[in-house]
Amino acid sequence: MLIGKIAPGGVRNSEITPRSVYLNRRHFMQGTAGAIALAALPASAATNERKKLEGVVKTNFEVSPDESLTKYDSVTGYNNFYEFGFDKDDPKANAGNLRTRPWTVKVDGHVAKPGTVDIDDLIKPHRLEERVYRHRCVEAWSMVVPWVGIPLKDIVERFEPTSSAKYVAFQTLLDPEQMPAQKRSSINWPYVEGLRIDEAVNPLTLMVVGLYGEVLPNQNGAPLRLVAPWKYGFKGIKSIVGIRFVEQLPPTTWNLLQPREYGFYANVNPKVDHPRWSQATERRIGEFRRRDTLMFNGYAEQVASLYAGMDLAENY
Numbered sequence: 001m002l003i004g005k006i007a008p009g010g011v012r013n014s015e016i017t018p019r020s021v022y023l024n025r026r027h028f029m030q031g032t033a034g035a036i037a038l039a040a041l042p043a044s045a046a047t048n049e050r051k052k053l054e055g056v057v058k059t060n061f062e063v064s065p066d067e068s069l070t071k072y073d074s075v076t077g078y079n080n081f082y083e084f085g086f087d088k089d090d091p092k093a094n095a096g097n098l099r100t101r102p103w104t105v106k107v108d109g110h111v112a113k114p115g116t117v118d119i120d121d122l123i124k125p126h127r128l129e130e131r132v133y134r135h136r137c138v139e140a141w142s143m144v145v146p147w148v149g150i151p152l153k154d155i156v157e158r159f160e161p162t163s164s165a166k167y168v169a170f171q172t173l174l175d176p177e178q179m180p181a182q183k184r185s186s187i188n189w190p191y192v193e194g195l196r197i198d199e200a201v202n203p204l205t206l207m208v209v210g211l212y213g214e215v216l217p218n219q220n221g222a223p224l225r226l227v228a229p230w231k232y233g234f235k236g237i238k239s240i241v242g243i244r245f246v247e248q249l250p251p252t253t254w255n256l257l258q259p260r261e262y263g264f265y266a267n268v269n270p271k272v273d274h275p276r277w278s279q280a281t282e283r284r285i286g287e288f289r290r291r292d293t294l295m296f297n298g299y300a301e302q303v304a305s306l307y308a309g310m311d312l313a314e315n316y
């Protein structure tokens, strides 16, 4: 069954797509959604095995006392990971069979020590930290997640970027056999994202390998995903296989698809509305009342200086 198809005669997508389904694809424009119709995916019977991570050090990265952790079942059952389908429950249903070992990450570009590294060798030299971060999707919902990860800065330094490395470009696995939605041309796969080098080495930026003290579930981007908590969720690229240090601003998936809606910076900013909805408030998953969205998602103290002198309405 094709969903989100534009009917003959130009009936708008929103009029023929059930509201629940339509809202789940809020990332997409009306119209665009027609071109990216996705056939229903066969549900895989895979179970997602849970595994505790050893040696995790608790940190004092915390949120306000009136904010509590989002339930494990929501963090792992309400996801955006379009490689596995466009609805919020698709990633949990379909990502169970993703093979996350063996897994290698290719690091290249403007670095003194490029290389292809096994994921376990990438992780091994580092201490795993638990950090509780706000997690805000551009769709205006949010969560509070106890991530487990390694500061990206520590990983970056091992490869010794040169002075030409102005940006870091990340790439997700491309494997249509494992990621069924990649069989459709909805998005120009693989998913790509990027950070400016100073954003990448900011102490907040985390390469995540787990959550709730356990190995990262596949639907959350196993075995390695990016988390930059002051930015909208789409910057947090999942299941990373490539890290490239580049001189020019790298292309990013959502910016390529809808440049007017998704800028490169994607900093959480209640004053800059998305062209189709307000960003002033957000729905915290598990709560009844909407919360006011905080500038830089509440991390202004740590990151505002990165954007000094930039027009944040233009560089959204």
Ligand SMILES: Nc1nc2c(c(=O)[nH]1)N[C@H]1C(S)=C(S)[C@@H](COP(=O)(O)O)O[C@H]1N2
Pocket: 027, 075, 078, 079, 080, 081, 082, 083, 135, 136, 137, 138, 172, 191, 219, 220, 221, 232, 233, 234, 235, 236, 237, 238, 239
């Ligand atoms: N490869 C890949 N990474 C991705 C996405 C995706 O579709 N594919 N979705 C992004 C979006 S829109 C969000 S909001 C976050 C969601 O992360 P979570 O499911 O762990 O909450 O992942 C981001 N990373």
Ligand SMILES: [Mo]
Pocket: 080, 137, 138, 139, 232, 233, 234
């Ligand atoms: Mo998102």
